[in-house]
Amino acid sequence: MINIVFLAGNSTLKRIFHDQHMEQLKQLGNVKLHNYDRPLTTEQLAEQLTNADIAITSWGCQELTGELLAHAPNLKGVLHAAGTVKGVVTPELWAKGIRVSSGAEALGLGVAETALGLTIASLKDMWRLSQYTREGGWGRTDRVTELYGIKVGVVGAGNAGRHYMKLMRNFEVERLLFDPMVTEEQAAAIGATKVSFQQLLTQSDVISIHAPALPETYRMFNDDAFGLMKDDCILINTARGSIIDEAALVQHLRRGRLFACLDVTDPEPPAVDHPFRALPNVVLLPHIAGSVNNGLYRLGAFTIADLRRLLNEETMRGEVTAAQLNTIA
Structure with missing residues (x-):
């Protein structure tokens, strides 16, 4: 044996x-x-x-x-x-x-499922409504959006990105994909439309990052990228913290333009006084998206x-x- x-x-x-x-x-x-x-x-x-x-x-x-x-x-x-x-x-x-x-494929399943949960909870405005009701309020559903008839952008078609798009096929949404390594035909086969990075930024209502940490992806989400994103766009990062320019993201979050769900940061953990820990439009998780x-x-x-x-x-x-x-x- x-x-x-x-x-x-x-x-x-x-x-x-x-x-x-x-x-x-x-x-x-x-x-x-x-x-x-x-x-x-x-x-x-x-x-x-x-x-x-x-x-x-x-x-x-x-x-x-x-x-x-x-x-x-x-x-x-x-x-x-x-x-x-x-x-x-x-x-x-x-x-x-x-x-x-x-075992990246097995881990990717958990990452995609977490990203889906963050997508639904954020669109439904559950985080802020939970705090509002805890403080005695009720109603205020004007910011609630269903996972229906919107555009969901995915950056990276690796294990997690592909499974996230597979999960999204259960919803009536348009799926946009940015991944230079994937052809239009390959994107279509997994139920997505291949777009440029600029198109994904300007068109998406939700952006879920599933790209690897490479020199080409370092700080690809920077001030220019955030400036192109829709107001109230939901940004989800369950990939690597280095993909986001955190200082630039903080500035856009302080203006109230975006909502971010971050399972990863650069470095990890962020400083105890980092703005991510205090801003009301950030959901900060301790790197639990994979398998726990x-x-x-x-x-x-x-x-x-x-x-x-x-x-x-x-x-x-x-x-x-x-x-x-x-x-x-």
Whole structure:
């Protein structure tokens, strides 16, 4: 049987793989456990990798350098039970023919569902109405908008962006997509209209950001971009904080022009006196859009399913190639 090793700390792994998952893994191979709760040191990683065929990584793992990989000459795959693999992979992995999988798709489902919830709650003006009624008021529904007959703009058609658009197909809204990597035909296939960034800014009633953190996306939402957006546009960011110029956004929020739902900031967390914490037209969340608590088990199930595909010599759903590193989150 194959040798399966865990390279993340047990405190992380227990949140992702429950007892049923562990039994499934034991049916697929010999599972090598360890007693380390915190991220493993280089020496501990080397010990774990000895004679490994499959390595399961997650948050807190360090790069799998050539020196570490030398301890696992039979390694066939690295399955990352987390999102981005950029902190784990090295060119040596692909040079040795080792296949890599990411759990970004599983995390993307939670991100999209969170973005949908923020979309509905914000359009309905639930945040402000809840505060108003708590203070003794009632009514004031003039700012309530239904998720109907409006334009919803999506920036980025990765895992989360695609699932968000899939969820939006349940509503009678027009879906606009900005993603330079997607053709008009591909956009149409997922139920969206491909537009330029400027068109998305000027036409959308809601804008949901699902782009990766790349040099090309750094501060792409800046003062000029905010100036093009409709008054009362709802901006949702469940992607990366670096995509938004926060100082510029604060200025537009102070003018009351926009409403923002931010699950990510740059840096995280924001300072205790940051305007995002006090402005009435901001919903600030502590980076919960992906998978939290019981939702993390979806990540474990996804990782096991990809392991089965790898063992069957099939393409993994979360397969990552060296060529994709420059375009993924």
